[in-house]
Every structure is written in C-alpha cells, then in structure tokens.
Amino acid sequence: MMKTCKIAGAGDKAASRIVMGTMIIGLQNYDASAALLDDAMELGINTFDIAYVYGGGDSERGVGKWMEERGNRESVFVLTKGAHHNRDRKRVTPYDITADLMDSLARLRTSYVDAYLLHRDDLDVPVGPIMDCLHEHREAGRIRAFGGSNWTHERIMEANAYAAGRGQAQMTVSSPNYGLCEQVDDPWGPGCVTISGQIGAEGREFYQKGGMPVFAYSSLGRGMLSGRVMRENYKELLDGAALKAYAHEINFERLDRARELAAQKGVSVPQISLAYILNQPLNVFPIVGAASRKELEEAAASVDIALTAQELQWLETGKS
Numbered sequence: 389m390m391k392t393c394k395i396a397g398a399g400d401k402a403a404s405r406i407v408m409g410t411m412i413i414g415l416q417n418y419d420a421s422a423a424l425l426d427d428a429m430e431l432g433i434n435t436f437d438i439a440y441v442y443g444g445g446d447s448e449r450g451v452g453k454w455m456e457e458r459g460n461r462e463s464v465f466v467l468t469k470g471a472h473h474n475r476d477r478k479r480v481t482p483y484d485i486t487a488d489l490m491d492s493l494a495r496l497r498t499s500y501v502d503a504y505l506l507h508r509d510d511l512d513v514p515v516g517p518i519m520d521c522l523h524e525h526r527e528a529g530r531i532r533a534f535g536g537s538n539w540t541h542e543r544i545m546e547a548n549a550y551a552a553g554r555g556q557a558q559m560t561v562s563s564p565n566y567g568l569c570e571q572v573d574d575p576w577g578p579g580c581v582t583i584s585g586q587i588g589a590e591g592r593e594f595y596q597k598g599g600m601p602v603f604a605y606s607s608l609g610r611g612m613l614s615g616r617v618m619r620e621n622y623k624e625l626l627d628g629a630a631l632k633a634y635a636h637e638i639n640f641e642r643l644d645r646a647r648e649l650a651a652q653k654g655v656s657v658p659q660i661s662l663a664y665i666l667n668q669p670l671n672v673f674p675i676v677g678a679a680s681r682k683e684l685e686e687a688a689a690s691v692d693i694a695l696t697a698q699e700l701q702w703l704e705t706g707k708s
Contacts, residue, residue, distance in 0.1 A: 389404065390431065390433060390576040390688055390691065391403065391404070391405040391691050392404050392407065392432075392434075392599070393671065394403065394550050395471060395502070395503060395533045395560065395561060395601055396533065396559045396560040396601075397526075397532055397533035397534070397557065397561075398502050398503055398532040398533040398560075399502075399532055400583055401462070401465055401502060402465070402466040402682050403435040403467075403502075403503075403601075403673060404432055404433045404434045404435045404465070404673075404703060405666065405673055405674075406426045406433050406435075406662070406673070406674060406676060406678075406688055406690070406691065407435045407436070407437050407467070407603060407669055407674065407675045407676065408425075408433050408435070408436050408675075408678060408684070409435065409436075409437045409443060409675045409676060409677040409678075410437060410438045410447045411442050411443065411447060411677060412424075412450060412559070412677070413425065413438075413442075413443075413446075413447045413450040413451060413677060414443045414446035414447055414449065414450040414455065415446050415449050415450050415554055416446065417459070418450055418454075418591070420446050420508070421450045421532070422453075422454045422457070423453070424678070424679075424680075424684075425451070425682070427681040427684050428678075428684055429463070429464075429498070429562065430686055431595070431685060431688040432688060433684060433688060434457045434463060434632075435464075435467060435673070435686075436451060436464065436465070436466060436467050436469040436562075437469075437603060437605070437675045438451055438467065438469070438492075438496075439468060439469040439472070439507055440468065440470040440471075440472065440488045440491065440492055440692055441469075441472045441507065442678070443517075445491070445495055448468060448492055448495035448496050449495045450499065450563050451466070451496060451609050452495050452496040452497035453497070454643055455496070455497065455498065456497045461498055465497065465502045465503070466496060466500050466501045466502050467501070467503040467504075467505065467561075467603065468490055468492050468496065468504060468508065469504070469505040469507040469537050469563075470484075470485060470488030470492060470504070470505075470506065470507060471484050471485045471488055471507055471508065471523065471527065472507035472508050472670065473480050473508050473510075473579075475695070476644060477506075478505075478508070478510045478513075478638050479510075479514075479568040480509060480513050480518065481507060481513065481517075481639075482512035482517050482518070482520070482521035483526075484519065485506065485518070485521050485522070486525070489501075489504065489525060489531070493530060494536075496506070498652060499529070499530070500530055500531065500532060500614075501532070502532050502533065503531075503532065503534065503561050503603075503630075504522070504525070504530075504531040504532075504533075504534045504548040505534065505535050505537040505561065505562075505563055505603075506522075506536045506537065506538055506539065507537050507538065507698060508537070508538050508579055509536060509538060509539045509540070510526045511543070511544055511620060514549050514702060515543070515546050515547040515637060516550055518547065519547050522534050522557070522559075523551065523556040523557050524651040525677070527555045528559075528582065532681070533558060533560045533561050534559060534560070534561070535561035535562050535563070536559060536563070537563035537564070537603075537605070538560055538562075538563070538579055538580055538581045539559075539562060539581060539657075540563065540581055540591070541583075541590070541591045541595070542561075542564060542665060543637070543657050544559050544600075544628065545594075547559055547622070552618075559598065559600075560598055560600060560601070561601050561602070561603060562571065562595070562603070562604040563602070563604070564581040564582055564583045564588075564591065564601055564602065564604070565580065565582035565583070565584060565604065565605050565606050566582065566584050566585055566588070566592075566602060566604035566605075566607065566665065566670075566672065566674075567604060567606060567607040567608060567609060567613070567661065567664075567665055567674070568582050568584075568586065568609070568613060568639075568646060568661045568664045568665070568703060568704070569608075569609030569612050569613060569634045569639045569642065570582075570585035570587075570594070570604075570634075570636075570638055570642075571578055571584055571585070571606070571633050571634065571637060572633060572634065572636045572638070572639070573632050573633050574632075574633065575606070575610070575629035575630070575633035575634075576629055576633070579608075580633075583595065583602070586642050589628075591662050592668075592670065592692060595670050596655070596669050598663075599607070599671050600612025600671065601671045602670055602672045602674075603610065603671065603673045603674060603675055604665060604672055604673065604674045604675060605675050606609060606634070606675075607656055607661070607662065607665055607674035607675055607676060608658055608661055608662070608677075609630060609633075609634035609639060610626065610629055610630035610632055610633070610634060610677075611625060611626050611627075611628065612634040612635065612639055612643065613646060613657055613658055613661040614657070614658055615647075615650075615657035615658055617643065619625065619666055622635050623635075635668075642703060643657070645702060645703050645706060646660045646661055646664075646703060649699065649702075649703065653693070656681075656686055656690075658676075658686055658687070658690070658692040659686050659687075659689060659693060660695075660703075662674050662676070662687060662690035662691075662693075663690050663693035663694075663695050664695065664700060664703055666690065666693075667693075667694065667695040667700060668700070674687075680708050
C-alpha cells in the first residue's frame, strides 16, 4: 500500500511517497496521458510534479484537463514550479513569480496549488521581495506549501529567517537532485543543486535535522538507473542532460552494484535505486518519470523494500 505524508503548510491532504513526474504529460497525447494519470491514482500515487516550462505549458494543461474531467482535484496533490530562467534573463522576481503562478492556475483549472516551488534561484536577488511575494499568494489562498527547487539549503535558511522575523509563512518544501547517482555535472547549466554524493553531505544533514520534505528530482539519474542502461548502450538511451550529469564511471559502478543487489532480492534495478532513497534518514519523496503502468507499479512497490545500513553503504562505495 502506498505510503503518504502530510506536508507542513499544505493542509490535511497527504502526499504520496512516490511522486509522478509529468514531463511526458500533455494535450497532444492526451488520451495516453490521462490513462497514465489514472493508473497512478489507482496505485495510490496522488502527487504530481509539474512545472510552468514543461512542454511549453502543455503538462499543466494536460493535468488540468484530466482533473476537471475526473472531478478529482481534492484527491490530487499538485506540485508545480515557476520562475525558471529563460534564454534572455533570470526570472526570480515578484513579477515573474506572480505571472507564472497565475498562468499555472489557469492551465491547471484550479484556484490553488498544494505546493508551489520556485524552479530556480537568483543569488543576485535578495530573499525579502521573493518571500513577501510568496507569502502574499499564500495569504490569498493561491498556494499552500511553498519552497524552492534548485535552492541551496543555505539560501532556504536565509529566506526562512527573513520570513520568521516578520511573522510570515516560511518555505516548507524543497526539490534538489537526490539519488544513488551522483550529479557529477550540472545537467542544465549552472545552478542545479544536488544533495547526492559527498558534495551533498552538508545539505543532507540540514534536511535530516529539520525534516523538511525533499522532492528528489532525477531520482533515477534520468534513466541511468532504469535497468535498461549498460556501458554498451548508454549513449543511445540517455538524453544530453543525463549524459552530462550522470553517465560517469562512479555511477556505472553504482549501477553494477544495484543490478547485483536487485538480482539477489528478486526486484528490479529501479526498485533497488528507489529503495536506496526511501531508506535514508530523510523525509524524501522520489520523483519518478514513469512512462507506463508497469513502471508505476514497480515504483509503487519500492516503498516496501527494506535495505540495511550495510546495503546502503555497499551500493554507494562497494564496501559494507
């Protein structure tokens, strides 16, 4: 049975521990998209990771049409993101946050989102105006929980200190990269934040101590841990972001160990890789870009796989 957890600031609706990514959802393939969303809900996956930029807005439109047709908005935990930079400029400003949010609400055919995340950060912009803007939208009922994607834990601490000093709502969710794969290079250019590997140790400590929910993007290394990838075929199977960030020897070695442990336990490579995340001392929600019911079923079943501390360490280092 799917495990769920309530998110501070989001009300009584609980989020499923496995989150479905929606980059392939849209209006152009709506029938298939709606069927996949139905499958997720049947398996207890009620939480969907969306973004203003996915499919040029088509992912939000597809999810919005589906929720309206099914009449299930109050059963769905909607996490969407805005204020992503574009080719011309950085866009983490009160104006862009508001504009993107209003468009997202229209596309999603809803009056609120359960969790709203800023897709990027801009360290040249002070946290004050950003937090004031997010607080205003929360007070107006347009957003419930909010936070940052690709925000460092130091920047989140700064933002929350500002809000606390003014009696305002604080960030209660975060979405960095996290998984068995180390993010060796930024998949989409500078500013991609990871808490994987040794480089992410300080971030993991922050999230462990505070318990802030971590919605882990690229939890399977953008296909690196799909179970289909090998050293002989990875260039044909992985996209540019995955090749740049995850297709490195340290991760091929982790993939080898994941394949070995999966065989021992009679499960799949992605299930072992998700179990690696779910057995960490973090309040973590892996985001999975499933493209079929079978992949959703495997992801849903991963919540019941227990791994020992020795197995977790062996997956990382080859030593137990």
